[in-house]
Amino acid sequence: MTDQRDEQLQRLAQALRNTQLPPDAALRRLAETLVDDDSYSHEQAEQDLPGYVSAALVGQPAAQQYPALHRHLLHCQECAKLHVAMLQDLTVEPARVAVPQPDLFFLPGAYTRRLRRAVLRLAQQIGAVLFPDSLSALADVADLLLDELQDLGPNLRASPAAGAALAFGSGDLPDEIKLLAATWAATGRLGETLNAGQIASLQEAGAWPERARSVALQAAVDLGFGPRQAERFAREFAALAASDPAAIPTRTTS
Ligand SMILES: [Zn+2]
Numbered sequence: 001m002t003d004q005r006d007e008q009l010q011r012l013a014q015a016l017r018n019t020q021l022p023p024d025a026a027l028r029r030l031a032e033t034l035v036d037d038d039s040y041s042h043e044q045a046e047q048d049l050p051g052y053v054s055a056a057l058v059g060q061p062a063a064q065q066y067p068a069l070h071r072h073l074l075h076c077q078e079c080a081k082l083h084v085a086m087l088q089d090l091t092v093e094p095a096r097v098a099v100p101q102p103d104l105f106f107l108p109g110a111y112t113r114r115l116r117r118a119v120l121r122l123a124q125q126i127g128a129v130l131f132p133d134s135l136s137a138l139a140d141v142a143d144l145l146l147d148e149l150q151d152l153g154p155n156l157r158a159s160p161a162a163g164a165a166l167a168f169g170s171g172d173l174p175d176e177i178k179l180l181a182a183t184w185a186a187t188g189r190l191g192e193t194l195n196a197g198q199i200a201s202l203q204e205a206g207a208w209p210e211r212a213r214s215v216a217l218q219a220a221v222d223l224g225f226g227p228r229q230a231e232r233f234a235r236e237f238a239a240l241a242a243s244d245p246a247a248i249p250t251r252t253t254s
Pocket residue numbers: 041042045072076077078079080
């Protein structure tokens with residue numbers, strides 16, 4: 001963990017203490033996940049882990065059932081190691097009984113894995129143009145943010161007052177958080193509403209860049225970009241999508 005990231009997380013923790021955002025606001029949940037919760041101890045984690053692991057193994061939403069533990073695991077290497085050891089113990093057992101298909105949040109499906117990789121690549125390319133100073137911070141927070149974004153789905157929206165309510169130095173969320181969240185929203189919305197065939201048809205009709213641009217613009221506005229920044233984000237996003245339509249993974253191929 002870099003010093004810069006520590007500093008950012010401290011700012012985030014401070015902002016969270018003062019925020020007016022409702023507890024279920026997407027950006028607040030996102031921010032809370034990134035900040036460690038001192039009130040939750042290793043002892044509690046050890047107590048909760050067996051239930052968390054069994055829930056995950058039978059396909060229940062363990063992260064939602066044990067939100068404090070889920071967050072602790074993102075921050076505590078010791079407990080994260082214990083978690084992995086417990087999973088290995090359970091999963092190397094020969095399967096004597098039929099176990100439902102496990103739905104482990106950290107083993108996302110093929111589409112989600114492609115989506116995460118695509119979002120990171122696009123966000124880095126857009127960030128290199130729009131926010132070159134935030135690129136290293138983006139790399140630091142990307143994994144944690146993508147875990148949380150995956151949980152929220154692509155239709156997330158910041159409330160209009162989110163940036164101000166989280167009270168970052170500039171009255172705004174850090175650029176890298178907005179950038180990654182908007183890229184996630186734009187890429188996911190396109191990939192979930194269009195299949196590869198439809199994207200090819202749009203391309204043939206010359207309508208693909210404009211579709212990508214308008215979806216990206218809406219995503220940027222939803223995630224709290226100002227009008228000019230949203231326009232620039234949408235333009236960069238559309239240029240990348242136009243030059244390589246395969247950069248946007250689709251959930252279904254036809
Ligand atoms: Zn711990």
